[in-house]
Amino acid sequence: MTxxxxxxxxAITPLRAAMVDFEEVSVRAELDRLIAPDAVVHMxxxxxxxxxxxxxxDTCYRPLFAAMPDLERRDWIVMGGQTEHGDDWIGCxxxxxxxxxxxxxxxxxxxxLTHLRFHxxxxxxxxxxxxxxxxxxxxxxxxxxxxxxMAPSLGLEFxxxxxxxxxxxxxxxxxTARSDASCQHVVDMLNHMxxxxxxxxxxxxxxxxxxxxxxxxYGPAGIGTGRGIAGFxxxxxxxxLNGMPDRGQYVDEITYHFFGDGDYCxxxxxxxxxQTVTQGGWLGIAPAGQRITMRSLDFWRIEHGKxxxxxxxxxxLDAYRQLGVDVFARLREFNKARPGGxxxxxxxxx
Amino acid sequence: xxxxxxxxRGRIHDENRLRFAPLRHxxxxxxxxxxxxxxxxxxxxxxxxxxGEPFGExxxxxxxxxxxxxxxxxxxxxxxxxxxxxxxxxxWGGAKAGxxxxxxxxxxxxxKSSWLGIPATDAPVFLRYHEYYRxxxxxxxxxxxxxxxxxxxxxxxxxxxxxQPGVEWMCPGPSTCKGVIDKPFDPDAADRSVRLVWDxxxxxxxxxxATPGRGLGGYxxxxxxxYGPAGIGSARGHAGIRxxxxxxxxxxxxxxxxxxxxxxxxxxxxxxxxxxxxSGTARHTGEGFLGLTPTGETFTRRSLDFWRVEEGQxxxxxxxxxxIDxxxxxxxNVFERMAxxxxxKTARRKPKDRTEQND
Numbered sequence: 001m002t003x004x005x006x007x008x009x010x011a012i013t014p015l016r017a018a019m020v021d022f023e024e025v026s027v028r029a030e031l032d033r034l035i036a037p038d039a040v041v042h043m044x045x046x047x048x049x050x051x052x053x054x055x056x057x058d059t060c061y062r063p064l065f066a067a068m069p070d071l072e073r074r075d076w077i078v079m080g081g082q083t084e085h086g087d088d089w090i091g092c093x094x095x096x097x098x099x100x101x102x103x104x105x106x107x108x109x110x111x112x113l114t115h116l117r118f119h120x121x122x123x124x125x126x127x128x129x130x131x132x133x134x135x136x137x138x139x140x141x142x143x144x145x146x147x148x149x150m151a152p153s154l155g156l157e158f159x160x161x162x163x164x165x166x167x168x169x170x171x172x173x174x175x176t177a178r179s180d181a182s183c184q185h186v187v188d189m190l191n192h193m194x195x196x197x198x199x200x201x202x203x204x205x206x207x208x209x210x211x212x213x214x215x216x217x218y219g220p221a222g223i224g225t226g227r228g229i230a231g232f233x234x235x236x237x238x239x240x241l242n243g244m245p246d247r248g249q250y251v252d253e254i255t256y257h258f259f260g261d262g263d264y265c266x267x268x269x270x271x272x273x274x275q276t277v278t279q280g281g282w283l284g285i286a287p288a289g290q291r292i293t294m295r296s297l298d299f300w301r302i303e304h305g306k307x308x309x310x311x312x313x314x315x316x317l318d319a320y321r322q323l324g325v326d327v328f329a330r331l332r333e334f335n336k337a338r339p340g341g342x343x344x345x346x347x348x349x350x
Numbered sequence: 351x352x353x354x355x356x357x358x359r360g361r362i363h364d365e366n367r368l369r370f371a372p373l374r375h376x377x378x379x380x381x382x383x384x385x386x387x388x389x390x391x392x393x394x395x396x397x398x399x400x401x402g403e404p405f406g407e408x409x410x411x412x413x414x415x416x417x418x419x420x421x422x423x424x425x426x427x428x429x430x431x432x433x434x435x436x437x438x439x440x441x442w443g444g445a446k447a448g449x450x451x452x453x454x455x456x457x458x459x460x461x462k463s464s465w466l467g468i469p470a471t472d473a474p475v476f477l478r479y480h481e482y483y484r485x486x487x488x489x490x491x492x493x494x495x496x497x498x499x500x501x502x503x504x505x506x507x508x509x510x511x512x513x514q515p516g517v518e519w520m521c522p523g524p525s526t527c528k529g530v531i532d533k534p535f536d537p538d539a540a541d542r543s544v545r546l547v548w549d550x551x552x553x554x555x556x557x558x559x560a561t562p563g564r565g566l567g568g569y570x571x572x573x574x575x576x577y578g579p580a581g582i583g584s585a586r587g588h589a590g591i592r593x594x595x596x597x598x599x600x601x602x603x604x605x606x607x608x609x610x611x612x613x614x615x616x617x618x619x620x621x622x623x624x625x626x627x628x629s630g631t632a633r634h635t636g637e638g639f640l641g642l643t644p645t646g647e648t649f650t651r652r653s654l655d656f657w658r659v660e661e662g663q664x665x666x667x668x669x670x671x672x673x674i675d676x677x678x679x680x681x682x683n684v685f686e687r688m689a690x691x692x693x694x695k696t697a698r699r700k701p702k703d704r705t706e707q708n709d
Contacts, residue, residue, distance in 0.1 A: 150641055151512050154690055239690060277643075284511050284687055286634075286680040288645040323643035330641050334515060336593050 005080035005261065006172025008090050008124045012078070016092070019073035022065055028057055034122075034129050041132040042270045044295070045318035046105065046328060056132070064116075067109065068098025069345050076162020077299050077311070079170045079266060081179055081259030089259055090122045091266040093299050093311055094162070096136070100145070101343040105138065106332055110145050111343045115159045117221075119297040119313040121257070121268040133268045135297050135313040140221035142331065147338070148222075149330040150320070151284030155224020155235035163301050163309060170262045182302045183260030185210065186267075189307065194248035197241055202233065212306040222283065222316040243282025244275035254293075265300045272296055277323065283316075285323060292322040360535035363438035363618065366451050366485050367531065370436065377431040380459075382423055386415050394489040400627055401495045402652055402672035404466060404685060414493075421465060422457075426475070429459030434523020435656055435668070436530040437618035442544045443611075450616045451483045452623040454529070454656050454668055456520055457497075461506070466499065467685055468506050469692045475505045476520040480654035480670040482614065482625050494625050496654050496670040501580035503688055509580070510687035511677065512641035516576075516583020516594040524621075524658050524666060525575075531618050540617035543659045547622045550664060551610060562600045563592040571663040581640065581673045599632075602639025605648075606632040622657040629653045634680060642680060649679035 015030040031053035035041070041050040043060055050056050065071050077093035100114035116136055123131040142148040143157055162168050189210035196204045207229050217232040218225050226235040241247060257268045271293035279287050294314055301309040320327050369392060376388035393411035400407055401418065408414055422429060435454035441447060457477040461470045481495035503509040504518055523529045546569065554565025566574075566588045576585045576595060585594035599606060613626030628650030636644055652672040657664050674684045 149512060151510060151687075152691065234690070234693065239687075280682040281687065284682060286642045286645045286647075286677075286682055288643060288647075288681075290643070320643070325637050325641065325643050329637070330512075333593070333598070333638075334513075337515070337590075 003172060003174045004088055004124075005082070005090075005174045007127065008080050008088060008122075009078055009170075009172065011124070011127055012090055012092070012122060012129075016073060016075055016078070019071075022071035022073065022098075024057075024062075024065065027061065028053070031057055035132070036128050036130050039128075039130050039132060042134065042295075043132075044135045044138065044315045045321055060136075063104060064096065067102045067104035068096070068100055068114065069102075071096060071098040073097075075169065076166075077168035077170075077264065079168070079259075079261035079264045079299075081174070081183070081261045081266070083257045083259050085255075085257070087257060088124045089257060089266070089268065090124065091259075091268065091297075091299065092118070092120045092122075093168070094118060095159070099345060099347060100141070101345045101347065103340065103342070104141070106328055106335060107138075107142055107145050107147060108335065108338055108340060109343050111347045112144075114141060114144050116141050117160055117313065119268075119299070119311065121266070121297060133270045133295070133297060135220075135295065135315055137221050137313060139316055139327075143221055147331060147334060149334055150222065150325075150327060153222055153224035153235075154239065155219055155226050155231070157221055157224050160218045160225065160311065165263075165301070165303070167262075168264070168301070170264060175262055178262055179260035181260070182263055182265045182300070183258055185302055185305070186260075186265040186300050186307070187258060197245055198249065210307055212303060212308045215307055216309050218309070218311045220312060220314045220316055223314070239281045239283075243277055243279050243285065243287065245278065247273070247275045250274040263302045265302070266298065268297045270295050288323075290323050292319055294319055359440070360537060362449055363440070363535040366438040366449060367436055369485070369488065370451060370453065370483075374431070374433055374436070374453075380423065380428050380430060382420070385419055385423070386411075389415055389419070392490055393493075394486075394491045397489070397491050397493060399493045399495075400652075401493075401497065403499075403674040403678060425463045425465035425470065426457070426459030426461055429457055431479070432456050432458060434529045435621060437616075437621045437623060437656075438531075439535065439540050439616035439618045439623075442541070442548075442615040442617060446614075448614070449485050450614060450623070451485060452616070452618075452621075452656065453479070453481045453483070455479060455523070461502075465502075467689055467692065468499070468502050469508055471506050475502055477502050478521065478668075478670065480656065480668065482623060482654060494627055494652075494654065496579075496652060496672050498580050498670055500673050500684075503684075504580050506692075508688050508692045510684060510691045511581065511682070514581050514583040515598070516578055516585045516590075518580060518583050521577035521584055521668065526620075526658070526660075529621065529658070531621065533619065536619060539619050542617075543620055543622045543657075544615050544617035546659055546662065547624070547657050547664065548610070548615065551608060551624075555606070555608065557596065557600060559597075559600045562597040563588055566591060566596075569664055571660060571665045574664055575666045577666070577668045579669060579671045579673055582671075598638045598640070600638075602634060602636045602642070602644070603632040604635045606630065620659045622659065623655065624657075625654045627652055642682075645680050647680055649676060651676055 018026040018030045035053040037052045041056045075094035080090040096116040100109045120134040122129045193205045226232045273294035276291045277287045296314045299311040373388040376384040389411035395410045433455035438451045461475040478498040483490045484492035550569035557564030576591045585591045608630045609626045630651045633648045656668040658666040677684045
């Protein structure tokens with residue numbers, strides 16, 4: 001007996017397999033097979049919104065494959081489920097990896113193995129993808145190239161691991177009761193989290209009720225990772241709420257897509273946060289009262305009734321864009337004093 | 351002004367330079383009593399002292415000792431000040447009065463314990479200073495200075511703001527090795543030097559986004575060095591100064607003015623000094639300035655500059671700006687963000703203190 005989510009995971013498997021040993025012909029063929037020609041493909045800044053598989057390949061994958069000729073995709077989370085709106089989504093988390101030898105988005109190559117985290121969400125109708133919401137952690141590549149032109153992260157920057165339990169490729173058949181419980185746990189957690197600061201201090205979030213004391217919060221490059229409630233609070237949440245205390249006040253203007261699968265929960269939304277930068281403290285940004293939207297595409301893993309891991313990706317470059325800073329322009333300013341060019345591949349003698 | 355009057359006036363500046371000898375000597379000694387005594391000898395009791403953020407306004411030598419030098423000595427117990435510029439002259443321009451002395455150099459010492467919340471490195475560090483002093487009746491009655499605290503944060507791995515486009519280093523003194531002037535004050539040479547800088551600054555202000563390098567050609571030596579504050583860094587040559595310094599200012603700021611008439615210019619031989627408190631005003635309207643999101647805020651800046659003139663062109667320029675005050679005006683508390691960043695590094699370095707990060 002099968003179910004639509006297990007079928008959808010199967011439908012995306014050939015594309016994932018083609019990207020493990022990335023080649024243009026096979027990847028194009030699998031993208032065409034999977035993604036409807038008129039599908040809306042939301043990609044992170046600077047790619048913007050694209051239509052259909054060809055534009056996705058030409059705009060995003062072609063330059064990435066040129067930059068990393070031995071490109072490889074590794075998934076550590078593949079999960080699927082239905083949202084409260086009745087939409088069926090598949091969420092994939094993992095890394096693109098390769099030897100970075102050709103400038104990509106004006107980021108100078110490192111000549112070394114380089115990783116780029118992805119969180120990719122695919123909405124299916126009748127076995128085909130009709131909408132994509134994807135974040136690639138482009139600042140992570142800038143940091144590996146040592147050219148991140150903005151303020152340093154408070155959290156740890158590293159190659160973020162997949163689930164500690166190594167069971168992120170959630171197998172079918174779908175365990176609906178368990179999936180719903182995982183999703184409900186996260187929704188309850190977020191409802192409590194939004195009570196702070198508008199309805200009370202940090203205790204209003206009741207974090208120990210929802211989070212494992214040794215949880216890892218894997219934030220996007222630019223924010224970094226924190227461990228434990230204190231790590232999450234100090235390296236991410238405190239400065240985040242200091243800068244934008246009206247977080248969670250405009251929920252009627254955005255749409256969340258939550259779904260659970262086994263011990264995992266995911267959310268996507270384009271955007272799914274709105275807040276106003278009224279104070280200093282977040283990312284070292286000068287506050288000017290700008291109201292910005294954010295795209296946060298997240299995964300959670302539940303262990304014994306508490307969140308043990310949380311993978312968070314935010315389109316930081318799009319947030320900077322809305323605040324009036326073109327991070328790529330600043331990168332190019334620095335590039336004036338850097339050697340440019342292409343590193344021959346393979347790198348060095350064989 | 352007759353020659354004899356001119357040389358009499360000039361002797362004041364020769365004497366003023368010499369007046370700093372005991373203090374300069376004491377500031378190389380790391381001896382608390384010697385430093386404190388030398389400060390008391392040369393400062394008027396109620397001298398107005400402005401050292402920028404986070405020191406604020408101080409009054410007299412006892413304040414300067416207890417708020418600045420005493421804690422510095424506690425953190426850098428072997429510190430010394432290596433002066434690379436000592437100059438003196440009358441305030442330049444028309445009927446403006448006042449006799450000034452300028453000091454520039456690097457504080458060097460072993461950073462043994464945290465200072466101003468900046469985490470110690472247990473290694474030698476350097477910290478540039480630019481200071482101007484007004485002398486009346488043989489005493490310092492007014493002092494303005496900027497110490498490059500962000501430079502210390504960078505060495506401590508605690509600079510919490512965006513990286514700088516220019517080079518970060520302990521910038522050298524004048525390449526002539528003649529920045530500590532000891533020859534008789536020459537009013538004509540001083541006037542020639544100041545006039546060049548004055549004319550250059552008036553040309554510089556006409557530059558805009560389309561002409562970021564305006565003011566460089568004709569005034570600056572093709573291989574001129576610009577030694578900027580930490581947060582901006584140093585640059586060399588017209589293209590370097592344009593790309594590292596001027597283009598960011600032109601794109602990010604509008605209505606950018608220097609208070610040339612209100613500020614204090616003085617020259618001594620081939621060196622020129624300019625200060626104002628503030629020394630300039632600008633509106634932060636565009637991107638490109640320090641990597642900051644544009645705030646639309648109007649802010650002032652405190653900067654103290656030295657220039658060295660060589661054969662009619664500017665060959666070197668030392669610039670310090672109170673960057674922490676500037677960030678403060680744009681809504682960013684650099685010390686707070688540094689504390690958060692430092693917290694992380696301390697937590698990483700000292701596992702025993704893990705509990706301190708919980709709040």
